[in-house]
Amino acid sequence: MTGQPILSLSDVSWSYEEGQAPVLRQLHLQLQAGEAVGVVGRSGSGKTTLLLTLAGLIPANYAGSFAGQRLAAGEIGIVFQDPETQFIGLTVEEEIAFSLENKGYSDQQIERRIEEVLQLVGLQGFEARSPFELSGGEKQRVAIASALAVSPQILILDEPTSELDPKGAAEVFQLLHRLRREEKMTIVVSSHATEELARFCDRVVLLSEGDLRLDLPTASFFQQIGLLEQEGIFVPDMIKLHHWLTEQGQLQAEPTSLTVEEMIAAFQRMEEQRRGRHERLNHSL
Numbered sequence: 078m079t080g081q082p083i084l085s086l087s088d089v090s091w092s093y094e095e096g097q098a099p100v101l102r103q104l105h106l107q108l109q110a111g112e113a114v115g116v117v118g119r120s121g122s123g124k125t126t127l128l129l130t131l132a133g134l135i136p137a138n139y140a141g142s143f144a145g146q147r148l149a150a151g152e153i154g155i156v157f158q159d160p161e162t163q164f165i166g167l168t169v170e171e172e173i174a175f176s177l178e179n180k181g182y183s184d185q186q187i188e189r190r191i192e193e194v195l196q197l198v199g200l201q202g203f204e205a206r207s208p209f210e211l212s213g214g215e216k217q218r219v220a221i222a223s224a225l226a227v228s229p230q231i232l233i234l235d236e237p238t239s240e241l242d243p244k245g246a247a248e249v250f251q252l253l254h255r256l257r258r259e260e261k262m263t264i265v266v267s268s269h270a271t272e273e274l275a276r277f278c279d280r281v282v283l284l285s286e287g288d289l290r291l292d293l294p295t296a297s298f299f300q301q302i303g304l305l306e307q308e309g310i311f312v313p314d315m316i317k318l319h320h321w322l323t324e325q326g327q328l329q330a331e332p333t334s335l336t337v338e339e340m341i342a343a344f345q346r347m348e349e350q351r352r353g354r355h356e357r358l359n360h361s362l
């Protein structure tokens with residue numbers, strides 16, 4: 078994916094308090110339209126700070142500059158780790174209507190948009206429910222619906238599954254896959270769920286004490302097993318297995334298999350090649 082970035086941070090540093098060590102250090106990061114970027118790093122490495130900076134919520138009085146940050150407010154939606162801290166409406170409908178009212182939508186437009194975004198996140202019929210009385214996965218989807226209501230170009234999510242059970246986490250990532258597929262959204266997501274990131278992201282970046290240590294396409298990123306483990310990042314078992322099989326000479330010249338499905342496909346390709354070689358040998362005898 079190439080072309081003009083829709084958002085680019087250039088040489089951005091940030092300290093919360095003057096005189097303190099920077100939480101982000103001389104950071105460069107570009108986002109292309111339609112890509113999904115994962116952000117990983119130990120607790121305290123600066124992930125939330127980076128996402129707030131991308132969303133324009135950290136003021137611009139840092140040593141550095143935003144090159145290319147020309148998106149108006151509302152063109153970037155952000156969803157926080159604990160969606161309840163974001164809720165202000167007593168019903169799901171009110172919650173989603175809030176940002177639309179702020180943008181001057183008419184009542185009719187608001188009604189239509191609420192219906193659209195609830196359908197998009199799979200919560201049709203939830204209009205009158207209290208957002209505080211939903212399951213964790215449903216709360217996250219309401220928060221995502223609210224962020225999406227004003228049609229942002231970029232959706233930023235800060236550890237959206239860290240408070241969820243596996244079912245809730247799967248629901249949220251299914252929704253993110255759908256937003257990419259159907260809405261072509263540009264998505265930045267920080268998470269410790271590296272298996273989900275490996276399935277979802279085009280690119281992953283690693284933050285380490287405010288430095289961007291890695292910024293690579295997902296398959297190449299997860300090949301850096303030593304560095305990732307040193308940084309306390311969980312490397313999915315499938316990726317370790319792939320690495321081991323390649324080292325043992327059992328898999329050759331295969332791109333990294335990030336998922337069980339890709340690993341099965343890699344073995345199927347090898348089996349077909351083996352059969353092909355066998356048949357050619359039989360013919361030549």
Ligand SMILES: Nc1ncnc2c1ncn2[C@@H]1O[C@H](COP(=O)(O)OP(=O)(O)OP(=O)(O)O)[C@@H](O)[C@H]1O
Nearest residue numbers: 093094100118119120121122123124125126127236
């Ligand atoms: N409002 C704040 N004022 C002062 N320091 C802060 C503030 N918010 C965060 N920090 C500090 O900045 C550093 C980076 O915090 P940040 O929340 O960005 O990390 P993180 O990688 O998102 O962590 P986690 O995975 O635990 O959420 C930490 O040392 C944190 O204590």
